[in-house]
Amino acid sequence: MAPEVGQEYETEHEETPPLGQLLLQKGCITPQQLQAALAFQEKSGGKLGEILIALDFIKPRDLFNVLAEQLHFHRADVTEPVGVEHPLPAPLARRFNAIAIEEHGDTLRVAVSEPLSEEERSILSSYTSKQIEQVLATPYELERLWSQVYKRDLLAESINKLEMEQPQNSATRVLTRNQVMIFCLLVLGSILACCVSGKHYLFIVNVVCQSLYFFLAVFKAMIIYRGMNTTTHEVRPADISKLDEDKLPIYTILVPLFREANVLADLVRHIEALDYPKHKLDVRLLLEEDDTETIERAKQLKIPYYFTFVLVPNSHPRTKPKACNYGLIRARGDYVVIYDAEDRPEPDQLKKVLLTFQQAGPSVVCVQAKLNYFNGNQNLLTRWFTQEYSNWFGLLLPGVMALNIPVPLGGTSNHFRMSALKELNAWDPYNVTEDADLGVRLYKFGYQTAIVDSTTWEEANSQVRNWIRQRTRWIKGYIQTWLVHMRHPVQLYRDIGGRGFWGFQAMILGTPLLPLMNPPFWAMMVLWYAQHQQWIPALFPGAIYYVAASLLVLGNFVFVYSGVVGTYAFAHRYATSNPGLLSFRLVWSAVLAPVYWALMSIAAYRAVWQLVANPFYWEKPNTDWFPPNSRTQRMKEFPCHDATRDANT
Amino acid sequence: MMQPEMRTREVRLDWTVFLFMFCAEFAFGYFLCVVKYDIPNDALSRVANAYYVFFSRDPHLAAIGFVWNPLPSLAELPLVLLSRLCPLLVSHALAGVILAAVAAAGQAVLILRQFRKHLGSVGWGLAMAGLLAIHPFLFLYGANGMSEMMFSFFLVWCVCAWTDWLASHAVKDLTRAGIALSLAFLTRYEAVAFGMAMALAVTMAAWRHSRNVLAGLETLPPGGHAWGMRSIRxxxxxxxxxxxLVFLTPSVYAGIIWILSNGIIMKDPLYFFHSAYSNQSQSSVLQSTEEFSSMVGHPLHVMAFMAQRLAVFVLPYLALMVFRWLHGRLWTWSSLTLTLLILSIPSLQFVLLLEGHSYGWLRFFFYPLPLTIAWMPYELANREPAARKAERCEAPASRFQRRRVLYGVALALVTSGSGVCFVMDNARLAPEEYDIIHQRWNLGRMETTREIAQYLDAHAPHSFILMDSFSAFNVIVNTRNPKRLIITSDRDFQAALHNPPAHHVQFMLVPEPDTVFQFDAINLQYPQFYAHGAKWATLVKQFPGWRLYAVRPPAAR
Known part of the structure; x- marks a missing residue:
């Protein structure tokens, strides 16, 4: 890391007063502000300039003007490079965080936000065979220049890197040629078998499906059982207060935004509420280039200067993982987390995660926070959704973690060690559930995922149509992920071992397969009891009949009842930690879960259809599903305690 | 956090107690059922139900029957499978004996654990579990293969888990209680009364505790988001x-499944309730006896009847209440709750006796005993005053008081054990137990049916013989070739019964239609059959209380 600007000056340029004094002289800050910033620096470390910006005492532009004066530098005064024939190659530029912006004879003007050292300058100079002249640019200016000059490189990296380096793990193609052949063979075989003896064919299909269903259900029940007896990583409040802020690393927060102008203000408030020194936060709002509405709103809002806007160029595929990859390339943090626009992470989450990383050892490179919904009580759908999430993060994932099988990560609030994430080539831009896929790839690399006992509160989809669209995308992604990693099943088995392999099948195949298999079985049951169709019992000989019957009688009960119990446990837990956010009313909706399963089946069949028709279409529900007024209205209906809001006001 | 070696030691003790109890009960059961051949009807009948599932002419799970709760027979299925290796498992109901012994041993361990957990006292745990286990009535029912001990085990489990919940308010305890209740329901119908009392108790406890759980709501800052009193309510x-919901879902679900399967398989959702084999119909025989008919519609007579039988079993409960009174804690919520639980099953008996639908066996009245002992650890738990206040429980404050209660209840338990010996030796108060002790009636009936089986094996080893398993179960489990018997659970039984000659029935075995045997399917279909046979059937052989008729094939007529 480059030497600290202010201090460098204090040691090398004795004749000029220190930055703080200089700013005071110029009237940019008040003595009280300087005192406050110095006190903050005493506690949390960091550079004075960054702290002043983070505390909103000065605008970056003003600070950099004074800094330039202090260092006897020019300020970068261009918005795009002028007359540069050969820009610095991207890797070099990234290494020094410098961009060539002007060329005058044998002098090359390079924009930097941190002065380069003598050695760095000479490397650049020898590479370009020109004199290097540094000009200062604010991070924001630099970012803008960057996206002008290196747009194509950034884009190429964010889209193609995984495919180039790990083609076996990329979902660029849905099916490989072999898979297509197997699929065709299966279809042909089925047609042939149907022609020869439809009855026997159906019989075999039924036996296979029943066995598969039985395996998946038993495995899932086992995971739930383990989940009940596993506690997630508990971090004590005392440990958090003992953390030395001075030693905290830089934390990158990526927030992909798409048509989410309305939630922008809330987002800023919730990130502001995080208990972490702001000058060590590298918040990157990833805006789609053509999403003018959100960009405009962002400009109107007074957004703190430690937020960086990253404009993601419009290109195919237009997915969240691509935006994240794009934003990740220039991220500064040692750790990185993704939040969605409407997320409300609990304020102590980042510190809890850091402690979890410290305590868990180097093989844990990902920490998943729990997700839950703050509008759970809005209607039956959100209640279902909330109880599903409570159980997924409270029972299922801890069980998965305890069994040490691949963890399908949740869409947001997954925290990574930056180095490991980059080693993995981050997210697959072609996968529509990049999170689940990344969980599998982490496992393939021998890394582990932990779950931390901190919740991010999201907004549950409250309309059936939107919910189905969202669920369609998830299920499609799971199928896609399964197809990608099952291109070479034997290889996969060797890579991740028996435990990982079967766990992968249960989590990644089971999640879409169960809702796909349910409707035919339900239909058969209804047909049998309503019409006593005689072909049905022929499909269920002896043992298969008893397996199916026990799944019907016991399996359904186990899953519904574990939902009831899990939801109760969460409502109970949050009653003390977050009073008012989860009502015990949710427990009742868990009893009606089978209706919710039917909705899932609809989404599953849509997903299969879409996978065939339009594999990369990223069906994102409209976040803005409430008219602006109904949002506040809703809050009043279910008076919920908004911890972050209180912390803010 | 508990030391691992301590935990191991505890587990080892639990297993020792379990194995010791099991062996003692099994040995006694073996003596009763094999040596003395004194097998209670219901015990053998439940094993037989499991036997039909695998070994009848038409093996299928539904052969297990839809009148009596299915769990005991379901649990006996694996043991019955082994009957090829050890025929005694079925013919002498040893499968039932094993199940009852497991339940008795399990109950002892539950009580030991509960005392250790709440009182921290292994000594008292062993003493109480031991005293309860050697209580003559419970020891008998832990050995004779009846379903009572299994039921008692689930009730004790339910109360233990529920009192754990009262102390911890952790959902896992409530879940355990709920599952135990559902298993109890699948074992005996009395669980409905017990479940209703428990549901009331859970409701009271949850409501009283809810303010503690939701205390956070009251501390929310005032303003737009604050919770009003109404929303807190x-x-x-x-x-x-x-x-x-957490507590009742398993039981309600079990009930729904039970009613649905009755509806789907027997074509009558309430088949278990009002079919010819149900308690409802069997108990109608009682109207003819003076003692029972005098109780119908006379609550005072019923109370007197019940008091004589309940007295020995409520002694520990009464002792507990006396101490509560002495310690000034009689008028409390927990007294009310405990009383509710103790009275629940007797209340059901009260209603049934009042309507003439119960035989009023002594075994219907012993539940207050294990329930009181299961409750005690919670009652006496050594809690900090603050925890006591938070739980709103009213445990005795001093060590001296606790000691006094423990000795008092132990004494009551011993008294109950001695007293029950006199009750069991009284043919009027305890006809079933009296019969076991003196071997008067049942033994003869069992021997007769076994002889019938031997006769059939000798004289008609391959003939198709129709009989109702409701009355002839002992014949079925003792014959060498059960596959040729046409029995009630066979799906063509009704058709064969309506027209035996056409269905190649060669013989029909029918009991004398006195008392409950009037509900034998053959007697119901042909009321005069036992006395006079039929045009198409001739008497072949007469046994005490049974007749074997040969059916003439259609061609011969």
């Missing part, structure tokens, strides 16, 4: 009903 209600 509403959330209290949600908490209470949600607790009830």
């Amino acid at each position: 509403r959330e209290q209600r949600w908490y209470t009903t949600a607790s009830l």
